[in-house]
């Protein structure tokens with residue numbers, strides 16, 4: 001029973017990590033940018049919920065989706081588009097700059113203290129499932145993630161734009177040579193990453209009941225680690241990596257000696273470093289380093 | 294149809310093209326030959342908009358296209374089959390071909406064109422649902438050419454279509470080039486395989502260290518002492 005309980009914990013945490021990692025992985029796959037400002041897309045989603053607290057649920061959710069998506073498109077247009085030909089290092093540094101800038105704007109506007117938000121408090125209750133007590137939030141998280149992933153798979157497999165994005169992820173220059181519009185696929189990738197980020201913010205706000213200007217930071221680190229484990233540049237790899245990191249985290253939480261449990265994330269990162277010795281390119285073959293035409 | 298004047302391209306401070314002028318007429322097949330590092334690929338990449346020209350002009354059908362983006366140039370009727378083929382290995386043969394038609398809206402005609410490509414390269418029909426990285430080198434080259442054809446280009450740019458392929462496959466590829474030419478497609482082909490280039494092309498340019506060393510009708514090249522000197526001379530010097 002305990003094992004099953006842990007498994008559900010692991011899958012639901014893994015699901016959130018997978019959504020965050022997909023946001024990072026998707027942008028990396030089309031433009032070789034590790035977007036650390038993805039954490040701030042999550043954060044502004046959270047702050048939108050905070051600002052609109054008390055409004056109808058649907059209004060809060062739609063507004064948060066919109067804010068994160070518009071911010072994602074905005075950072076692409078303002079910060080990253082002009083740097084598209086720059087080196088990955090330059091792109092990385094500019095994503096740190098964007099991340100830092102947005103954090104500090106929010107810091108100025110809202111202060112540094114975490115602030116409470118009642119968002120879907122009903123999900124805090126646990127339901128009884130054959131002797132297991134499972135928090136509703138976990139079940140909803142798993143269900144929402146599965147629906148989103150099925151939607152993404154269908155989008156990538158079936159739509160013309162999805163096909164173009166897969167081509168661009170594999171060989172960006174060649175994709176442009178067959179007529180794929182660079183600006184369009186990249187903007188699309190950012191829009192999807194914005195939607196994914198706001199959904200991660202829903203989980204974080206529902207789970208912690210609060211928002212703070214740094215709320216996206218640790219999630220984006222985990223997302224980065226997950227997408228590296230999956231194989232940078234592989235979209236499926238990012239999702240897989242997220243689930244794995246979730247499962248490992250929950251296992252450590254459950255089976256580490258009690259006095260070591262607070263250091264769970266340190267162990268996750270240690271395992272990550274060891275993993276890199278074993279598979280520096282991640283689990284699913286990555287095309288990250290393959291050069292362009 | 295294609296008119297290049299005094300084209301200069303550099304990578305950093307390495308000058309790859311140093312003042313190239315070249316013309317391709319409608320329905321003509323023109324070859325560019327030259328040793329490794331001569332700048333042949335750079336020439337095609339500059340025409341297709343992948344690399345920027347430092348100076349000079351490229352005109353396509355009388356319109357200046359210098360500095361345009363690759364995705365915009367495909368819509369004007371110009372398709373590049375790059376060196377090394379660059380097929381989308383993780384996608385199926387079918388998806389690669391569909392991507393070739395990205396710039397088109399006439400779905401039914403696209404379906405018919407895919408059929409034509411499959412008729413031209415029957416092996417691709419057998420492999421239609423397979424991932425493209427499972428194909429042999431020759432099959433990948435056929436796919437790359439088929440993918441380019443699906444944009445319905447008026448000018449096809451081919452970079453070393455025979456590279457690394459068995460003679461039988463090379464013959465098949467050039468058979469296809471000839472068939473395309475009969476359909477009125479104009480082609481600019483870069484080759485290291487001099488024999489192939491001379492027999493396929495109406496006219497040939499010899500490129501060496503970023504400049505045109507010689508040009509003329511292909512038929513007059515074979516066995517021509519000046520050509521041997523220009524081509525093999527530069528080839529020797531490049532070693």
Ligand SMILES: Nc1ncnc2c1ncn2[C@@H]1O[C@H](COP(=O)(O)OP(=O)(O)OP(=O)(O)O)[C@@H](O)[C@H]1O
Pocket residue numbers: 304307308309327328329330331332333334335336376485
């Ligand atoms: N991306 C690049 N960065 C720097 N220099 C480059 C780059 N691409 C090509 N060069 C240089 O430009 C020159 C021309 O290269 P290019 O690839 O056009 O030659 P090529 O004639 O196609 O050779 P090959 O027959 O080997 O394909 C060479 O000296 C090459 O080293």
Ligand SMILES: [Mg+2]
Pocket residue numbers: 333334335376452
């Ligand atoms: Mg070349």
